[in-house]
Amino acid sequence: MNIIETHNLTRRFGRTEAVHGLDLQVPSGSVCALLGPNGAGKSTTIRMLLNLLHSTSGRATVMGTDSRKLGPAELANIGYVAESQSLPLWMTVREYLDFCRPFYPRWDATLEAKLLDLFELPPERKMKHLSRGMVMKTALLSSLAYRPPLLVLDEPFAGLDPLVRDEFVRGMLEISELGDWTVLVSSHDIEEVERLCDRVAVIYAGRLKFNETTDALLGRFRRVEVTGATNATPVSGGLEWTQAGALTSWVEPAYAGESTERAWRERFPGASVNASPMTLREIYLALAHSERAGAKKEEAA
Amino acid sequence: MNLTWHIVKKDIRRFRLPLALWVGLILAQTILCFVLFRWADEEVMVLRTGINGLDALHEILWGMQLVLGFFLVAGLVQEDPLVGQQTWWVTRPITGLRLLSAKLISAVLFFGLLPVLALLPWWLFCGYGASEVLRASLQIMLGQAIVSVLAFGVATLTANYSRFTVAFLLLVFAWICCSGPLFAYRMSGLSWGLGMTRMQLTILVAIATVLAVIIHQYRTRALPKSWAILATGFVLMLLSLGFAPWDWSRAIDWRSGEPAGLAKVVATPGPVDLHERRKSPYDDESMVTMLVGTRLEGLPRGIAINGGRAAGTLRWTDGTNLERQGWTFSYFGPVAWELMGASVRATKYLVDSQRGDLSVAPSVAADIGLPRSYAVKLRERAPAWDAHFKLNVYAGEVVAEVPLKPGARDGRAGHRIEVREVLRFKDRKDKGLTLTIAETEPVLDSDYLPGFLTTTSRRGTPNTFYALVSKDRSKIAMVGEERLIYTMMGTVGIEQRRIDFAPGLLAYPAQPDWLDDAVLMKVAFYRIGSISRAVHTDGLEELESSRAKPIPGVPAPAPNH
Structure with missing residues (x-):
């Protein structure tokens, strides 16, 4: 069952199309990363999902409800943390939690205390006197304490220094063991996301490029290096094709194990073919470079 | 409701310091009132100078209170803004209408109840009873509401103070630019009632528009549509101001109807007193003043008549008619004495030729401009007089x-x-x-x-x-x-x-x-209201004392007149 579904979701700002015909599914129980460069449309998508922004066309359902009709009942089951969110910084951490608590019938005071301790937050300090990371952790705490089935994080690592970022991720990993959450996290910090997610959706220029499990993604992408093949022609579907003398390399997005390797050996007879696994970051960069090159070609055309 | 109060309590905590300052400004004015009331000095000039200074200070404090209150309303709304995608409450289980309820409660508490509480000691000092306190409270709240509703509306369309200020100033500027020509070309020369109705209708449309914007914003947060509602209301305001054809002044003046117990009041025409108009640049030299006395009988104890309008026609047997209208005036004295329990009877001091015998019944005089030629005609032959009086009734x-x-x-x-x-x-x-x-x-x-x-x-x-x-x-x-x-x-x-x-x-x-x-x-x-009475006489007589007065261009009446 998908906890989030979008169908042809589109949002325009004047002539600019921030999100174009997005069809996204996030299965229940998954931790899904929405990846993409700045301006790809990640935050716009999330804001449409949470009814912070209306779509120009298409529709989205969150927990089975049209996102435009999300009411208190649905929002009581959704946790949302965004880097850009303006919180009431004049409150102390304690006051903020005290304010949020009555709105959630399922608020877990024990979990609140545990997270307060885990995040090492000073309860009596005003949020305006906290570091950015602390404020983000406060926001995360206030969005977790009622054990929402769905947690949406929009650029939660932006602006955090590496140490805080690491603490934040570790905190997320620790709390992931405390409940059964579905998490949608948008970011362009791939290393952090890689530690958290079991599913990746990549969005580029408002378009969804793919949406699959991390395992499947890592499994189908390979960096291929062929030594000894001269005048080789680019492999269909390959990304970042380069040839320098006898060394030819590309990124294969459809690696299927032995059958793919056999096909390469047949294509480059006598050459040495080496296919190495890629990290999520490498995959993402390969895709991004490829998209950028494609966009430049289109512009030139 | 508990959750609504929860938000209200949060807002009280948020604004406790500016609110304290705001109430402090009201209290400071109240203290000034006590000082103004108590200040005594033998030298009138010293007293006047000192009190004028305090009065100016009071005006400054009042101005500060107004400005601070205006921005406090904006702050109250923008604490949980309706504009922008960063607002955090939207993703919490808080509906727009719940938030609106909380803000309205806060606004009533802050800008209605607090000033009333701050002023209550002063009112009690002045001898206010329950009804006066209630009336004054409503007056304060209504006056405050007009300022608050406006600020509230603009604040729902803006995300922060600077945008709020700019939007407000732009709206004021737009209103001045658009309404100026209407005031110049469509409002001048209107009857009082029509002008007043247009003003009140414009205010009504403005308030309705702002309320519509507020409710729409809290329900949908659809900013472009809310601005569209505001723009529509703005146009309707201009149309109301410049083109509304109705005169509702009588319908909405609660004191314009006839109070109970006055059905037996009878108006009977009295004599006429002709005067030369006072020389001033505004007087029409071709006119003389005709004071038409009218006696009112049957007024209950404690009820006085004062001021109003009279419109009537002088008719001569030769077919000449003259329609004229004017203001009426009267005198509170006899009713006041009666209420004081004083056993004063009419003496020469109390008989006023312009108003009749004041000790017997209240009288009113209609001050009507009469062309000099018609004054001559009036002295030659007494005309019939058909008039209609609309008179203000006082308790x-x-x-x-x-x-x-x-x-x-x-x-x-x-x-x-x-x-x-x-x-x-x-x-x-x-x-x-x-x-x-x-x-x-x-x-x-x-x-x-x-x-x-x-x-x-x-x-x-x-x-x-x-x-x-x-x-x-x-x-x-x-x-x-x-x-x-x-x-x-x-x-x-x-x-x-x-x-x-x-x-x-x-x-x-x-x-x-x-x-x-x-x-x-x-x-x-x-x-407490007004009464309308028709009066008629076949022969409008001139007072004897009036006949003896020389009026340039108007010959004295014949002795047998």
Whole structure:
């Protein structure tokens, strides 16, 4: 069952199309990363999902409800943390939690205390006197304490220094063991996301490029290096094709194990073919470079 | 409801400091009121200068309160903004309508209840009863609401103070630019009623527009549509101001109807008194003044007639008709004396040729401009007179009765009088005296309630009447008043008055044999409605005293006239 579904979701700002015909599914129980460069449309998508922004066309359902009709009942089951969110910084951490608590019938005071301790937050300090990371952790705490089935994080690592970022991720990993959450996290910090997610959706220029499990993604992408093949022609579907003398390399997005390797050996007879696994970051960069090159070609055309 | 109160409590906590400052400004003004009321100085100039200074300070404090209140409303709304995608409450289980309810409750508490509570000690000091407190509270809240609703509306469309200020100034600028030509070309020369209706309708449309914007924003947060609603309302306001054809002034003036118990009041026409118009640049030299006396009989005790309009036609047997209209005037004195319990009977001092015999029944005089040629005609032959009077009805009540001793005080219904000084001058031939008093009275303060709304208020600013009355009520002295200082604060007028007993003021000169036992009495007359009466006479006679007066261009009447 998908906890989030979008169908042809589109949002325009004047002539600019921030999100174009997005069809996204996030299965229940998954931790899904929405990846993409700045301006790809990640935050716009999330804001449409949470009814912070209306779509120009298409529709989205969150927990089975049209996102435009999300009411208190649905929002009581959704946790949302965004880097850009303006919180009431004049409150102390304690006051903020005290304010949020009555709105959630399922608020877990024990979990609140545990997270307060885990995040090492000073309860009596005003949020305006906290570091950015602390404020983000406060926001995360206030969005977790009622054990929402769905947690949406929009650029939660932006602006955090590496140490805080690491603490934040570790905190997320620790709390992931405390409940059964579905998490949608948008970011362009791939290393952090890689530690958290079991599913990746990549969005580029408002378009969804793919949406699959991390395992499947890592499994189908390979960096291929062929030594000894001269005048080789680019492999269909390959990304970042380069040839320098006898060394030819590309990124294969459809690696299927032995059958793919056999096909390469047949294509480059006598050459040495080496296919190495890629990290999520490498995959993402390969895709991004490829998209950028494609966009430049289109512009030139 | 608990969750709504939860948000209200959060807002109270958020704004406790600016609110304290805001209430402090109100309290500071209240303290100024006490000072203004208490200040005494033998030198009138010193008193006036000092009190004018305090009055200016009061105005400054009031201005600060207005500006601070305006931005406080904006802050209250923008604490949980409706504009932008960063607002955090939207992703919490809080509906827009719940938030709106909370904000409205907060606004009523902050800008309605708090000022009322801050002013309550002052009102009680002034002698306000429950009804005066209620009336003044409503007045304060209504006045405050007009400011608050406007700020509230603009704040729902903006994300922060700077945008709020810019949007507000732009709206004001747009309104001035668009309404200016309408005021110049569509509002000039209108009847009072039509002009007033257009103003009130415009205000009504403005409030409805702002309310629609507020509700729409809280329900949908669809900013472009909310601006569209505002723009539509803006256009409707301009249309109302420039083109509304209706005159609703009578319908919405709660005091315009005929009060109960006046059905038996009969108006009978009296004589005419012709005068040469006073020479002034505004007087039409071709006109003379025709004062038409009309007696009113059957008025209940304590009810007085004062002011109004008369429209009538003079008809001569030769077929000449002349339609004229004018203002009417009258005199509160006899009704006030009656309320004071004074057994005063008519004497030569109290018979006024312009108003008839004041001791028998209240009379009104219609002041009508008459072309000089028609004045000649009137002296030649008495015309018939068909007229219609619309007269203001006032109910009087004794609100203070103070002995003539320094420090003596009395008062009720918001009228508090304290005697400051009793001066008797040995060299005064009339053996009179001069009193200095400080007093308060409830008013419709335009600081709090814009003037155009005062017509819709059930009880306006009183007309007051003072007299010295002997304890046995057998003697009365009318007084000449001089207002030394006057200021208004929160529905209360504060003044210090010098009351002089001098001859030549339609008065019994005060006499030392009874002044020691006399009390100063004050009667307040409140307008309670109006009556309309038709009068008719076949022959409109001129007063004998009038006939003897020479009027240039109008020959004296024939002796057998």
